[in-house]
């Protein structure tokens with residue numbers, strides 16, 4: 001199988017909130033895709049990803065204090081695609097941490113720790129990579145959230161490279177998988193589609209636009225563009241949110 005970028009012309013999408021609704025059908029179909037093999041490695045089996053200055057490793061119950069500090073920072077947590085706000089209490093963060101450990105089979109998600117001090121400076125990964133229930137596209141979607149005082153010092157790039165490399169390095173298996181049809185134009189339902197990975201951010205997030213443009217410069221985009229959706233995140237339900245995003249193909253398939 002070749003990469004998405006080779007199989008499909010680069011798609012430029014710009015979908016308004018009513019575009020899909022006006023199709024009057026749910027535009028999801030099932031395709032055959034080489035996807036990550038399940039079950040995923042358990043939390044104790046997961047690698048500790050070492051970069052020049054960082055270690056990315058699973059966030060454990062013993063990291064609760066540090067995780068609370070990270071999850072209460074609105075400047076980064078507001079940009080979370082799945083949560084969209086800072087946690088409101090220690091109890092909320094504790095529950096999120098327990099869920100990360102209990103629901104290990106649905107995420108490839110890591111704490112970003114400074115090697116020099118052991119400080120948890122961020123979180124990075126694919127929070128919903130198997131069920132993809134929170135995905136707008138059907139593909140796993142990535143998040144990178146660092147504490148503001150570590151921005152623009154290259155840490156995001158280090159975390160990105162380690163995370164994406166580890167994801168593509170996991171074993172694959174052929175499975176049926178549901179995708180939104182505008183991303184696979186001209187491909188019949190049931191046919192084989194090359195695997196993809198999505199990076200998505202709120203369109204007004206200039207920092208994320210600059211970041212993803214740079215880190216994805218070497219990864220040919222299979223599709224990029226903007227789309228609107230009704231926000232499902234707590235406290236923002238019903239608001240129209242405008243997203244920007246890029247879909248890349250698995251370079252190893």
Ligand SMILES: CC(C)(COP(=O)(O)OP(=O)(O)OC[C@H]1O[C@@H](n2cnc3c(N)ncnc32)[C@H](O)[C@@H]1OP(=O)(O)O)[C@@H](O)C(=O)NCCC(=O)NCCS
Pocket residue numbers: 075076077079080081142143144145146147150151152153154155156157158200201202205206207208209210211212214215
């Ligand atoms: C997005 C984020 C992860 C980037 O991490 P970072 O460590 O600041 O990024 P880096 O230092 O590795 O920057 C790499 C490149 O991204 C671009 N970039 C980073 N910050 C930028 C900014 N504020 N404006 C424009 N471009 C920017 C630059 O091209 C930069 O390279 P350069 O510094 O050599 O010019 C981090 O800013 C963050 O956590 N932001 C809040 C959460 C968020 O918006 N996440 C994205 C959506 S999930």
